[in-house]
Amino acid sequence: MPEPTTPLSIVPAIPIGTWLETGFEAFKDTFDAAFDVLRDVISTAIDGLAGVLHAPDPLVLALGFALLAWLVRNWKLGLGTLVGMVLIIGMDMWDPAMDTLAIVVVATVIALVLGIPLGIWAARSTTVSRILKPVMDFLQTMPGFVWLVPVVKLFSIGVAGAMVATVIFALAPAVRLTELGIRQVDKEVVEAGHAFGAAPRQILRDVQLPLALPSVMAGVNQVIMLSLSMAVIGGLVGAPGLGNEVIKSLSTLDLALGFDGGISVVILAIFLDRLTASIGTRRPGRGRLRELRDRFTRTPAASAAP
Numbered sequence: 001m002p003e004p005t006t007p008l009s010i011v012p013a014i015p016i017g018t019w020l021e022t023g024f025e026a027f028k029d030t031f032d033a034a035f036d037v038l039r040d041v042i043s044t045a046i047d048g049l050a051g052v053l054h055a056p057d058p059l060v061l062a063l064g065f066a067l068l069a070w071l072v073r074n075w076k077l078g079l080g081t082l083v084g085m086v087l088i089i090g091m092d093m094w095d096p097a098m099d100t101l102a103i104v105v106v107a108t109v110i111a112l113v114l115g116i117p118l119g120i121w122a123a124r125s126t127t128v129s130r131i132l133k134p135v136m137d138f139l140q141t142m143p144g145f146v147w148l149v150p151v152v153k154l155f156s157i158g159v160a161g162a163m164v165a166t167v168i169f170a171l172a173p174a175v176r177l178t179e180l181g182i183r184q185v186d187k188e189v190v191e192a193g194h195a196f197g198a199a200p201r202q203i204l205r206d207v208q209l210p211l212a213l214p215s216v217m218a219g220v221n222q223v224i225m226l227s228l229s230m231a232v233i234g235g236l237v238g239a240p241g242l243g244n245e246v247i248k249s250l251s252t253l254d255l256a257l258g259f260d261g262g263i264s265v266v267i268l269a270i271f272l273d274r275l276t277a278s279i280g281t282r283r284p285g286r287g288r289l290r291e292l293r294d295r296f297t298r299t300p301a302a303s304a305a306p
Helices: 016-030 032-054 058-072 075-090 094-124 126-141 144-155 159-183 187-195 200-211 213-237 242-252 255-280 288-297 300-304
Strands: none
Touching: 016 032, 016 144, 032 094, 032 144, 032 159, 058 075, 058 255, 075 094, 075 255, 094 126, 094 159, 094 213, 094 242, 094 255, 126 159, 144 159, 144 213, 159 200, 159 213, 187 200, 200 213, 213 242, 213 255, 242 255
């Protein structure tokens, strides 16, 4: 049987990957010292936060998480949080879970510090919005595994590279939903602020951002969820935490370890998701923090009213 022949193509070879690799290597050689410093800063921040989370007794910190959930939302979330955290302790996954939580918190903070100002800028400038839109499309559609390759070359194996890949992967929702929330604010409300002589910064701070809070918090929620998923994938490049446990279970075909790690990830995801969703809600009477705030900020006239 004759071997199949490869049809001739009139399209020449286009080595885009080779060109990008050449440019990337030149970029790395130029800023290698800066990336070493950044790697040390990131590692120190994550190790410091992980040390804080590891310091208390696990049951004490689990009670703290449950109390936070009760204050922010209600006793049901507080009880569910306590049960979930105790389950993580019982599965001997507490230390990896706290390592993962430290990575997620640091990555989320960095993504929000970058993403929310970019979203505000895009909402105030159509040109910036048009420039950022394809960039955010590229960041969201590129598979998360792909980001591990360049960041490992820049930061080597370890938690720093995994954290930078997590920030890149989770950045887009913060930008998009912040811009969306501000653009959806009623223009008449903004015009009323201008009519009263408010400066653009005052309108942004006192009108647009408060009204856009549900959308912004939805972005925060998505950033946290994407950070958690990417932090687990970061176990492939040596990041500590639950991702490392899942990778160990895969390499040794340890089904029990894989389920323990996976269930712990689910518990953390549910806790963080419900917590951030509750902070962004506008419905009154949800959470003890809101009740206490309303009680202490109530005016005397309102208190005296029937």
